[in-house]
Every structure is written in C-alpha cells, then in structure tokens.
Amino acid sequence: MNPRGRVFLVGAGPGDPGLLTLRGKQCLERADVVLYDRLVSSAVLNLSPPNAEKLYVGKERENHAVRQDEINELMVERALAGQTVVRLKGGDPFVFGRGGEEAEVLRRQGIEFEVVPGVSSAIAAPAYAGIPITYREVATGFHVVTGHECVASPKTPWPLFAAQTQTLVILMGLSHLTEIVGNLLQYGRSPKTPVALIRWGTTARQETVFGTLADIVGAAQETGIEPPVVIVVGEVVHKAQDLAWFSPDGASLASMRV
Incomplete structure (x- = not known):
C-alpha cells in the first residue's frame, strides 16, 4: 500500500507572481498534482514540475468547472494514493477561498495538510x-x-x-x-x-x-x-x-x- 501523501493549501496571491510566498514556491516545486483556481497566473502555475498533473477546478459566478465536493474528493483520492497535492487558490486560502472547508475534509480523512497563506x-x-x-x-x-x-x-x-x-x-x-x-x-x-x-x-x-x-x-x-x-x-x-x-x-x- 502506498504511504499517504500530503496536501498543501497554497495561496497563490492576487495575480502578480512576484507576490507568491517563498513557501508557496517550495510546495509547488515538489507537487505531483496541482488543483488550481481560475485567477491563478500561469507564471505561478508553471513553478510546478513539468511532469506534474495540473487540473483546473476554477469557479466563476454561475459557472463551476468542478463542484466543491468533487474538488474535495480529488484531494483525498490523490493524497491516499501517496501523491503530493497542491491545492492552489487565488489570494489566501482562508479568505473567502473555502480553504477551511477543505482542511476539515482532509482532517476527517486523516490526511496531513499544511496551509500556506497568500496575499489577499x-x-x-x-x-x-x-x-x-x-x-x-x-x-x-x-x-x-x-x-x-x-x-x-x-x-x-x-x-x-x-x-x-x-x-x-x-x-x-x-x-x-x-x-x-x-x-x-x-x-x-x-x-x-x-x-x-x-x-x-x-x-x-x-x-x-x-x-x-x-x-x-x-x-x-x-x-x-x-x-x-x-x-x-x-x-x-x-x-x-x-x-x-x-x-x-x-x-x-x-x-x-x-
């Protein structure tokens, strides 16, 4: 059985890639899979390894590419498979980003996670x-x-x-x-x-x-x-x-x- 992976709830910042934190960059560089939101810049997304799987799970008003429960399932599924998952969110994960809800799901599943604050x-x-x-x-x-x-x-x-x-x-x-x-x-x-x-x-x-x-x-x-x-x-x-x-x-x- 694969050891459990880890999930990083990373704030990508407001748009300027220069505002990404150093810790956020470190997490992206070790990612196996990145679940990213609509307003994340390509410059930030591209800090992940070339072979990392990048899955768009963004939301717009009345147009959600992936439902929140599906995002939760993806995080859990990939972490249980032993992968390092970066949930990459615009701004800060805990400022209207539903990061708190996602952290609760991970905690209930016994999956280790880290919250990396971002500039709102x-x-x-x-x-x-x-x-x-x-x-x-x-x-x-x-x-x-x-x-x-x-x-x-x-x-x-x-x-x-x-x-x-x-x-x-x-x-x-x-x-x-x-x-x-x-x-x-x-x-x-x-x-x-x-x-x-x-x-x-x-x-x-x-x-x-x-x-x-x-x-x-x-x-x-x-x-x-x-x-x-x-x-x-x-x-x-x-x-x-x-x-x-x-x-x-x-x-x-x-x-x-x-």
Missing part, C-alpha cells in the same frame, strides 16, 4: 492602486466582505459598514454594486464618499475606475468595467491621487520583479 487581493489591489486601506486619522479600520453575501444576508451589519471612519473592501461585488451603494446610502454613508473599482489588481491588466457613492454606478456602466473587481469605499481612496505608484505596463519596479 483585498489588501494588495488597493495597495497597487495607491490606496492604503487604513490611514491614521482617516480610516481607523477596515471590513472585507463578499458582494453576494453582504447583499443576500439579513445579518449584514450595514450601520457598521456605513461608518465614515471605516474602509469597506468588497470582493466579487460588481454585479451587486447598485444594491451595495443603496444600502450604504440608506444607512447614512455620505454620497460624497469616494469609491474605487480596481480590475485585475496587481497585474499588467490593472485598471481603476474612481467615483463617489453618488455616481460610481453610472461610472461603472459608462466604462463597461467587468469582473474581477475589488471595490474600495472610504476616504482613503483620495490617497490614490498622491500615492499611485504601480505602472500596469510593467515599467514600475520591473528590475525588482521575481
């Missing part, structure tokens, strides 16, 4: 757009939510999200932008609050649409911006005027990229 787009995309999500005397904290959950859940704390001293970061929320803006205005956030829509953050395809709660829905429609988008709401968005540093064409800091 919730922090990285604003940073690459020149937006610090906290800033002394401007934003005392931040909230990170998903668009679908915050709109669908009756327990969403909109009064908390509407506080002017808090930055709100919304992932996977572009299709719910109208409802999100409506709720924030209803619970007291100023219509003048700046908003940024950051598409393909940290990559050569990055683009940002700026506006306020009063006009961001119209700006999104006018520009035709499409997912994947990170939405940032808060006074810190103004900082992008002075702190924008990243050049999507790759010229900025190109000599320092991994």
Whole structure:
C-alpha cells in the first residue's frame, strides 16, 4: 500500500507572481498534482514540475468547472494514493477561498495538510492602486466582505459598514454594486464618499475606475468595467491621487520583479 501523501493549501496571491510566498514556491516545486483556481497566473502555475498533473477546478459566478465536493474528493483520492497535492487558490486560502472547508475534509480523512497563506487581493489591489486601506486619522479600520453575501444576508451589519471612519473592501461585488451603494446610502454613508473599482489588481491588466457613492454606478456602466473587481469605499481612496505608484505596463519596479 502506498504511504499517504500530503496536501498543501497554497495561496497563490492576487495575480502578480512576484507576490507568491517563498513557501508557496517550495510546495509547488515538489507537487505531483496541482488543483488550481481560475485567477491563478500561469507564471505561478508553471513553478510546478513539468511532469506534474495540473487540473483546473476554477469557479466563476454561475459557472463551476468542478463542484466543491468533487474538488474535495480529488484531494483525498490523490493524497491516499501517496501523491503530493497542491491545492492552489487565488489570494489566501482562508479568505473567502473555502480553504477551511477543505482542511476539515482532509482532517476527517486523516490526511496531513499544511496551509500556506497568500496575499489577499483585498489588501494588495488597493495597495497597487495607491490606496492604503487604513490611514491614521482617516480610516481607523477596515471590513472585507463578499458582494453576494453582504447583499443576500439579513445579518449584514450595514450601520457598521456605513461608518465614515471605516474602509469597506468588497470582493466579487460588481454585479451587486447598485444594491451595495443603496444600502450604504440608506444607512447614512455620505454620497460624497469616494469609491474605487480596481480590475485585475496587481497585474499588467490593472485598471481603476474612481467615483463617489453618488455616481460610481453610472461610472461603472459608462466604462463597461467587468469582473474581477475589488471595490474600495472610504476616504482613503483620495490617497490614490498622491500615492499611485504601480505602472500596469510593467515599467514600475520591473528590475525588482521575481
């Protein structure tokens, strides 16, 4: 009988391959099989050995290539066969990545696993757009939510999200932008609050649409911006005027990229 393999739940980061952790790179280099998500860059995926099996298990809204229970079965099956499995997830495995659910499955099956944190787009995309999500005397904290959950859940704390001293970061929320803006205005956030829509953050395809709660829905429609988008709401968005540093064409800091 083959000895049991091991599963690494690896965060691939937000898109820029230079943001992958060293530990993530080490895990990929020893992988027998890689189960990877939709937003994982090819540069990161290609760090795995040429003979490693690479299986796409990505999900899009209303279009799941492989169901979550099938992903779980694949991890367990390959690990029980003695293989080293890398479950490669965009961003961080435990930030809206269902990594916690996958870890629970592995634990129940008695399979050893390791969680390798990754840089979340919730922090990285604003940073690459020149937006610090906290800033002394401007934003005392931040909230990170998903668009679908915050709109669908009756327990969403909109009064908390509407506080002017808090930055709100919304992932996977572009299709719910109208409802999100409506709720924030209803619970007291100023219509003048700046908003940024950051598409393909940290990559050569990055683009940002700026506006306020009063006009961001119209700006999104006018520009035709499409997912994947990170939405940032808060006074810190103004900082992008002075702190924008990243050049999507790759010229900025190109000599320092991994």
